[in-house]
Amino acid sequence: MAASAAQVQARVDLTEARIAALSAPSGEAGWAVEARREATARLRAAGLPTRRDEYWKYTDPATLTQAEATRASLFEASGEVPLYSGIDRLKIVFVDGVFDAAQSDDLTGEGLEVDRLSEALKKDIHWARDLYGVLETRGQDPVLRPLAALNTAFATDGVVIRATGKVSKPVSFVYLHQDESSDAILHHLVRVEPGAEVTVLENGPAAARFNKCMEIDVADGGAFHHVRAQGRDHERRAVTHMFARVGEGATYKSFSLTANGVLTRNEHVIEIAGDDAVAHVAGAAMGDGASGAFHHDDTVFITHDAQRCESRQVFKKVLRNGAEGVFQGKILVKPGAQKTDGYQISQALLLDEDSSFQAKPELEIYADDVQCSHGSTTGALDETALYYLRSRGVPRAEATDLLVLAFLAEAIEEIEDERLRGDIHTRLEQWLERRRQA
Amino acid sequence: MLEIKNLQVKLEEEDKQILKGVDLTVEAGKVHAIMGPNGSGKSTLSYVLSGRDGYEVTGGTATLDGDDLLDMEPEERAAAGLFLAFQYPVEIPGVGNMTFLRTALNAQRKARGEDEVSAGDFLKLVRAKAKELQIDADMLKRPVNVGFSGGEKKRNEILQMALLEPRMCILDETDSGLDVDAMKLVAEGVNALRSEGRGFLVITHYQRLLDHIKPDVVHIMADGRIIKSGGPELALEVEENGYADILGEVA
Numbered sequence: 001m002a003a004s005a006a007q008v009q010a011r012v013d014l015t016e017a018r019i020a021a022l023s024a025p026s027g028e029a030g031w032a033v034e035a036r037r038e039a040t041a042r043l044r045a046a047g048l049p050t051r052r053d054e055y056w057k058y059t060d061p062a063t064l065t066q067a068e069a070t071r072a073s074l075f076e077a078s079g080e081v082p083l084y085s086g087i088d089r090l091k092i093v094f095v096d097g098v099f100d101a102a103q104s105d106d107l108t109g110e111g112l113e114v115d116r117l118s119e120a121l122k123k124d125i126h127w128a129r130d131l132y133g134v135l136e137t138r139g140q141d142p143v144l145r146p147l148a149a150l151n152t153a154f155a156t157d158g159v160v161i162r163a164t165g166k167v168s169k170p171v172s173f174v175y176l177h178q179d180e181s182s183d184a185i186l187h188h189l190v191r192v193e194p195g196a197e198v199t200v201l202e203n204g205p206a207a208a209r210f211n212k213c214m215e216i217d218v219a220d221g222g223a224f225h226h227v228r229a230q231g232r233d234h235e236r237r238a239v240t241h242m243f244a245r246v247g248e249g250a251t252y253k254s255f256s257l258t259a260n261g262v263l264t265r266n267e268h269v270i271e272i273a274g275d276d277a278v279a280h281v282a283g284a285a286m287g288d289g290a291s292g293a294f295h296h297d298d299t300v301f302i303t304h305d306a307q308r309c310e311s312r313q314v315f316k317k318v319l320r321n322g323a324e325g326v327f328q329g330k331i332l333v334k335p336g337a338q339k340t341d342g343y344q345i346s347q348a349l350l351l352d353e354d355s356s357f358q359a360k361p362e363l364e365i366y367a368d369d370v371q372c373s374h375g376s377t378t379g380a381l382d383e384t385a386l387y388y389l390r391s392r393g394v395p396r397a398e399a400t401d402l403l404v405l406a407f408l409a410e411a412i413e414e415i416e417d418e419r420l421r422g423d424i425h426t427r428l429e430q431w432l433e434r435r436r437q438a
Numbered sequence: 439m440l441e442i443k444n445l446q447v448k449l450e451e452e453d454k455q456i457l458k459g460v461d462l463t464v465e466a467g468k469v470h471a472i473m474g475p476n477g478s479g480k481s482t483l484s485y486v487l488s489g490r491d492g493y494e495v496t497g498g499t500a501t502l503d504g505d506d507l508l509d510m511e512p513e514e515r516a517a518a519g520l521f522l523a524f525q526y527p528v529e530i531p532g533v534g535n536m537t538f539l540r541t542a543l544n545a546q547r548k549a550r551g552e553d554e555v556s557a558g559d560f561l562k563l564v565r566a567k568a569k570e571l572q573i574d575a576d577m578l579k580r581p582v583n584v585g586f587s588g589g590e591k592k593r594n595e596i597l598q599m600a601l602l603e604p605r606m607c608i609l610d611e612t613d614s615g616l617d618v619d620a621m622k623l624v625a626e627g628v629n630a631l632r633s634e635g636r637g638f639l640v641i642t643h644y645q646r647l648l649d650h651i652k653p654d655v656v657h658i659m660a661d662g663r664i665i666k667s668g669g670p671e672l673a674l675e676v677e678e679n680g681y682a683d684i685l686g687e688v689a
């Protein structure tokens with residue numbers, strides 16, 4: 001349906017109002033200034049999204065696109081052991097989207113080059129120049145992602161990482177939220193050199209409104225692992241993009257845990273460019289509409305453009321009290337991408353009738369010798385299992401949580417590292433327990 | 439201990455009366471058996487006592503040591519000491535058997551105001567009890583009842599009973615689907631739990647289980663009622679002549 005002139009103008013106004021509230025940092029190198037300028041042009045050409053756009057049919061982007069961030073009160077996680085605290089890692093802390101050197105470790109590590117984005121954009125680092133905004137630009141086709149272009153144009157901070165070997169410690173981004181009206185835009189770059197390996201961790205709510213973009217270039221034989229826990233501030237809003245290019249024999253694996261959040265849209269745009277590569281993305285989301293609204297959207301676009309590659313998408317959501325879940329997952333198999341093995345599953349467990357799940361799984365295949373499957377289910381709690389547990393003395397709430405954890409297990413199992421998997425599992429258990437006691 | 443008086447039960451969703459006035463008292467230290475043709479309401483009785491949804495009590499009472507069972511949640515009945523070994527144990531994918539057993543034990547202890555069992559003590563306890571029932575480590579690790587054979591499921595029920603040490607045990611056709619060796623194992627497990635303070639209600643279709651678990655009293659259930667009660671010889675009578683004679687006698 002063609003947009004009316006008024007709708008076109010409204011989109012322009014929306015976009016211009018947002019741009020007017022932003023400014024790119026000054027003093028950057030010529031290439032960076034150019035990259036920003038091009039990103040701004042991409043943003044203007046596309047215009048910010050509205051609910052009318054097909055890609056935003058199930059998620060209203062209004063609070064993500066409006067000029068000012070909506071306030072989000074802070075969450076007190078009293079007496080809780082911070083996530084990953086038992087894990088030896090390179091900690092990089094951002095407070096409301098601003099790098100905090102005092103709370104961060106020195107930006108050095110074995111097999112690793114790390115720099116602040118703001119520094120990198122002033123220098124002439126070849127690999128950074130070849131990556132900044134580049135995968136994001138490629139990711140604009142065939143679906144526009146204006147909020148990612150906005151990120152490239154106006155990101156104020158972030159980190160650039162180059163892994164040159166097997167990095168011993170995970171790089172851990174900790175996103176603290178201390179200002180109720182903060183509006184953060186972060187952009188990270190990760191370049192994994194041939195045969196190198198790095199794990200990137202993320203946790204924390206980051207800001208009242210968070211726009212984060214990560215561009216990841218995994219060269220041949222490299223491996224990128226990502227485990228994220230999005231902060232539990234009930235009122236926070238986030239839109240995140242992970243743009244990845246996966247080379248020959250390379251691995252990309254990402255897992256996200258989301259509990260709480262008024263609005264979360266996590267996009268993965270993965271281009272499998274080399275033969276025999278692997279890309280796995282998984283997510284576990286738990287939402288309770290009773291503690292504010294909860295809306296969680298996983299949008300994944302995986303392109304197979306090489307032979308004998310495997311991709312997996314495993315997304316699980318547990319929703320109650322009016323919580324909303326969305327999954328849009330696409331596997332595109334390009335001509336010639338023979339022997340592709342693509343798997344996709346998205347499942348929601350609705351704990352009541354007020355909650356809802358919308359799924360749009362898509363396969364688009366232009367090669368004949370491929371194996372692709374997808375499935376989506378929406379279900380309620382297994383009443384018989386619940387009764388069985390209760391008949392053994394387990395109270396209803398606890399029995400429900402056991403079944404919730406069991407349901408999410410398949411997604412959590414996707415985390416390869418045992419300690420990280422254990423940490424995420426414990427985090428989930430604690431969250432459920434606290435909720436039970438509340 | 440368990441006192442059931444004139445218990446009448448219909449299906450919640452349908453106008454179908456299943457129990458039509460059941461009277462039954464199981465004293466502490468005794469083993470009562472219920473036999474009866476398929477469809478007579480034996481499982482329904484066990485479900486109603488343990489608190490399963492889908493049934494409506496239209497009359498009568500059921501108490502455990504004087505406490506109204508029918509007024510309690512299923513977990514409260516369990517904490518009060520009632521246990522049902524299911525005719526069809528339920529599979530729970532994603533929940534490890536060990537996690538399940540420990541959660542159940544600690545939940546009951548908590549409900550009774552007792553301390554939780556430490557992870558180490560629990561492990562020792564489970565291993566000892568599992569060994570007696572020839573349940574291997576693999577079965578303890580797997581998800582609850584998932585991929586278990588019929589016999590393994592039934593042994594897993596008895597393991598739960600042995601761990602939870604309920605005062606009133608109801609066994610619903612625990613012998614069905616078991617070969618002779620497995621049945622002996624299960625019977626030994628049950629006999630090991632027999633004690634002065636504990637009552638048993640053993641529901642079975644066949645006499646053979648009762649060769650191993652000697653009942654004190656045998657009841658015959660038909661069409662939602664206990665139609666005859668007697669000593670162990672009643673079970674033998676059923677074995678020899680089937681239910682037809684008894685049903686005829688009463689009619």
Ligand SMILES: Nc1ncnc2c1ncn2[C@@H]1O[C@H](COP(=O)(O)OP(=O)(O)O)[C@@H](O)[C@H]1O
Nearest residue numbers: 449456474475476477478479480481482483492
């Ligand atoms: N949930 C149910 N829905 C429909 N019919 C049921 C249900 N539960 C029990 N019944 C019926 O009630 C009767 C008694 O069943 P049940 O208690 O399983 O008998 P038994 O265990 O003695 O074989 C049967 O006719 C059975 O079909």
Ligand SMILES: [Mg+2]
Nearest residue numbers: 480481525611
């Ligand atoms: Mg039965």
